[in-house]
Amino acid sequence: MKGWFDAFRNDGGPTLYSYSNRTPVTGDVPLLIIFVIFGTLFTAFLVIFPGVRKERLTTFLTVTLSLFVGATIQVAQYGSSWHTSSASIVSSYSAFSKQKTMADIGGYIGLMHINITYKLLPGNKESGDVEYNERFWWRSSNEMTSSFKQALYQGAPFPIVSLAEYFSLHQEGFSWGGSYRAAGYYASIMLWTSFASWMMMNLLLMVVPRYGAYSMIFTGLCMLLTNLIYTTLLPEPLIAHVEGSILSFEFGWNYWLVLLAGTACLLAGFIITAIDLIFPHQFSTILEVDYDTPYDRHVIIEESFDTRNIKRKVPNIEDSFGDRIMSQLSSKFQNRRSAKEDFEGVVNRGYMSHELSEFPQEISDGVNKSNWSYPFPPVARRTING
Numbered sequence: 001m002k003g004w005f006d007a008f009r010n011d012g013g014p015t016l017y018s019y020s021n022r023t024p025v026t027g028d029v030p031l032l033i034i035f036v037i038f039g040t041l042f043t044a045f046l047v048i049f050p051g052v053r054k055e056r057l058t059t060f061l062t063v064t065l066s067l068f069v070g071a072t073i074q075v076a077q078y079g080s081s082w083h084t085s086s087a088s089i090v091s092s093y094s095a096f097s098k099q100k101t102m103a104d105i106g107g108y109i110g111l112m113h114i115n116i117t118y119k120l121l122p123g124n125k126e127s128g129d130v131e132y133n134e135r136f137w138w139r140s141s142n143e144m145t146s147s148f149k150q151a152l153y154q155g156a157p158f159p160i161v162s163l164a165e166y167f168s169l170h171q172e173g174f175s176w177g178g179s180y181r182a183a184g185y186y187a188s189i190m191l192w193t194s195f196a197s198w199m200m201m202n203l204l205l206m207v208v209p210r211y212g213a214y215s216m217i218f219t220g221l222c223m224l225l226t227n228l229i230y231t232t233l234l235p236e237p238l239i240a241h242v243e244g245s246i247l248s249f250e251f252g253w254n255y256w257l258v259l260l261a262g263t264a265c266l267l268a269g270f271i272i273t274a275i276d277l278i279f280p281h282q283f284s285t286i287l288e289v290d291y292d293t294p295y296d297r298h299v300i301i302e303e304s305f306d307t308r309n310i311k312r313k314v315p316n317i318e319d320s321f322g323d324r325i326m327s328q329l330s331s332k333f334q335n336r337r338s339a340k341e342d343f344e345g346v347v348n349r350g351y352m353s354h355e356l357s358e359f360p361q362e363i364s365d366g367v368n369k370s371n372w373s374y375p376f377p378p379v380a381r382r383t384i385n386g
Contacts, residue, residue, distance in 0.1 A: 030078040038071040052286055059285040065268055066202055069219065072261035073195045076111075077188065080135075081252030082230065083109040083180075083238075088121070091243035093130070095158045103130070105159050107240070107247060110254070111184035111191075113137045114167055116160045134160055136167065138181045144168060162242050176235050183233035187226050191258075194222040206287050210276050213283075216269035223262030227255060 045063050052059055076082075086106035092099055101120055108115040118132040134156060138144040148164050167177040197219040205212030240247040275283050 028078070028080065031075060034071060034074045034078070038067050038074075042067050055285050058283065059287065061268075062205060062285050062287070065264060066198070066205075069223075069261050069265050070195070070198050072257050073191055073198060073223070076226075076254045076258045077191050077195075078110070079254040080108040080110040080113065080115045081254040082111060082184075082187075083234070083249045083255075084252035085238075085240070085247040085249040086117075087242070087245045087247050089159060089243045089245040091159050093157055094155070095161075097158075103159065105163065105242060105245075105247070107163055107249065108252065109180060109249065111188045112139050112181075114164070114180075116163050118157050118160050130157075132157060132160060134164070136164055138167070138177060138184075141181075144177050144181075159242050163240055163247070166238070166240050176238055179233065179235035183230050186233060187230040190222055190226040190229060194219055194226065194262075197222055205285070209272065209283050209285070209288070213269045213272035213276065216265055216272070218269075220262045220264075220266030220269060223258055223265065227259050227262070230255070 042064070045067075049056075049060065084107065086104060088102065089105055090100050090102050093101060103118055103120045106115075106117045108117070114136050116132075116134050116136070118130070118134075120130040134151060136144055136147040136151070145168060148161075148168055151161055151164060167180065197215055201212055201215035201219055203212075204215050238249045240249075272283055
């Protein structure tokens, strides 16, 4: 009688897993992480977008283009589809084997590596168990050689080893590996430059959209220059022969994606610059700092139009230095003259004293002694004796 822990066990031994638990490689982990990050940002933007009431079109296009360009730069940096080729072959799984099988083999070249896939086609006896995806790096000068030797030591399928031999760095008479490493090295530098410019573009679009458009143009030029450098440094069209089949390498979707994103970024920058030159301060998004506040540039510009017609008395700053000195001197002379008039007083010729004396001589002698001293002597008043 079997107990609770005897299920799926034979003769009391451990559980037997009689099925294959190996699964083929279906995706690249770094690319999946990049897609998740930028997809999350774009989803968050779509969630808040219905609440946008102003500048809806420009905001949606700007954010979409910015996220598309940023994702393209990172995908191209870590992707494996700059130069690709695939073909169906009939070959043996291992060297010096007489058993031939039909399989698909592909080479996917990135900036710093190559992925070689090998999968048996349906109809073979072991079609469900043979699926390979081997990556060979050439980040340093000797890494490709070390990876190639490691594949031989591990017993990689013979078609994979045959294709990887073409990319050995100046080994076994092949020089394609050195050319691909140089092309990927300089293209990677330009992509990182594009990424730095992309980050600066986002900052400037939130502060000064005009400068953000200039940075957008520079980002597009860097991405297009990446394609140009990679095309120039590539070797002659690589044609690999594997077990009688020909693999002719052509540009992959990473190359065309960078070209598309760079062109779109360049055109968008020129369009925004042209709009700003024709209609100054008209292009804006809700991402601007202090948007629709008293510190917003649109509010400041509108208030400046209202205050232009108000005439204020302001000093003329364009007057010369000599004119300012003369105006100061003239004001001082006027102040001195007014002070002197206040000190001397005003002569009142129509004043006559009511206190008359019967003795004119005494009056005339005491005129100077009186507090009311005037230059005109008083007139004698006639008296009537009754």
